[in-house]
Amino acid sequence: MPTSPNTRSVKISDDERGGWSSDRPRKAGAPKRPADLSVRSQVLRPSDRLRYSPGSLLVVVSASAVEANGFAQRVVERSGSVLSRHKVRALLTGRVPDEELEARAAALLDGAVLKRLEAGETVVIVAEGLDAGERERYVRMAAGFKRPCHLILLETRPDQVADEVRAPLNQLRRRLDAGELGADGFQTVLRLGGASLSELKRIVFRPPPRDE
Numbered sequence: 153m154p155t156s157p158n159t160r161s162v163k164i165s166d167d168e169r170g171g172w173s174s175d176r177p178r179k180a181g182a183p184k185r186p187a188d189l190s191v192r193s194q195v196l197r198p199s200d201r202l203r204y205s206p207g208s209l210l211v212v213v214s215a216s217a218v219e220a221n222g223f224a225q226r227v228v229e230r231s232g233s234v235l236s237r238h239k240v241r242a243l244l245t246g247r248v249p250d251e252e253l254e255a256r257a258a259a260l261l262d263g264a265v266l267k268r269l270e271a272g273e274t275v276v277i278v279a280e281g282l283d284a285g286e287r288e289r290y291v292r293m294a295a296g297f298k299r300p301c302h303l304i305l306l307e308t309r310p311d312q313v314a315d316e317v318r319a320p321l322n323q324l325r326r327r328l329d330a331g332e333l334g335a336d337g338f339q340t341v342l343r344l345g346g347a348s349l350s351e352l353k354r355i356v357f358r359p360p361p362r363d364e
Contacts, residue, residue, distance in 0.1 A: 189291055191301075193334025195341055198348035202355045204302055204340075207272045209294040210355070211287055211338075213279045214306035215313040215321055220278045223306055223349075228276050229356045235268075236278035237261055265290060269297045274357040282320040284336070291337040303328075303338045307345025 196202070204210060214220035217238055224234045240257045248256050268275050277290050291301050305328055313321060325343065327333055333341045344352060 187292070187295065189288070189295055189335070189337030191334050191337055191339050193331055193338055193341060195328065195331050198342065198344060198351065200351050200353050202342070202352065203360065204274075204355070204357050205300060205359065206274055206357045207299055208274055208357060209269070209290060209299050209301045210274075210276045211279055211290060211301070211303045212276065212306065213282060213287070213303060213324070214308055215282065215317050216306075216308045217278065217280060219308050219312070220306055224276055224278050227352055227355050229354055230274070233274045233357070234276045234278065235261060235264055237280045238278065240264075262289070262293075266293055269293055269299060272297075275299075276355075282317050282324060284320070284324075288336065295337060300339050301337050302340045303333060303342070305341070305343045306349065307343065 212220050212224050214223075217236075221234075221236055221238050224236075225231050228234050237257050240261045241253060244253055244257055244260070265275055265277065275290075275294070279286055287303070294301050305324060328341050328343055331341075
């Protein structure tokens with residue numbers, strides 16, 4: 153008589169059956185997964201005029217916060233839409249203790265951004281630096297109100313790039329040029345430097361013109 157193979161059955165519990173798939177039940181009290189920010193992203197070409205839809209969030213990033221603030225004030229049609237830690241810090245200096253300045257400035261800026269997004273207003277944020285977490289915080293605010301998000305990276309002179317930001321700057325450049333910033337929630341991205349930076353005259357937030 154043929155002998156039966158020497159096999160052994162293994163019972164898999166219900167908890168193990170789902171493996172690591174997304175349909176596995178989450179444990180009670182486990183932290184909620186952050187919402188996926190991914191969108192389809194387009195790398196824009198430089199132009200003398202940029203148009204975004206009203207109510208958008210535009211994040212301006214540069215290795216030089218001073219240059220980024222000056223750029224935004226110069227080209228954004230409604231300069232009152234421009235917010236930055238730099239501006240808020242200037243308003244608070246001398247009014248709050250120095251040791252509380254940064255925390256108060258960050259909280260006040262976040263509150264202003266949230267209030268404008270709730271009202272459906274356009275928000276232009278000049279990022280304090282190149283930290284991806286700072287950009288993500290504002291993109292998540294905008295995503296909560298289904299606002300489109302855009303990013304402009306301003307190039308600056310190499311001597312104005314501090315050693316500690318060279319690595320994150322190079323990474324941002326690479327991801328922008330490769331069209332990977334859609335994973336961060338940005339529908340359009342643009343890199344400006346040299347002649348293209350000086351050629352840009354105006355950024356407006358208006359609906360596209362109607363075809364006549």
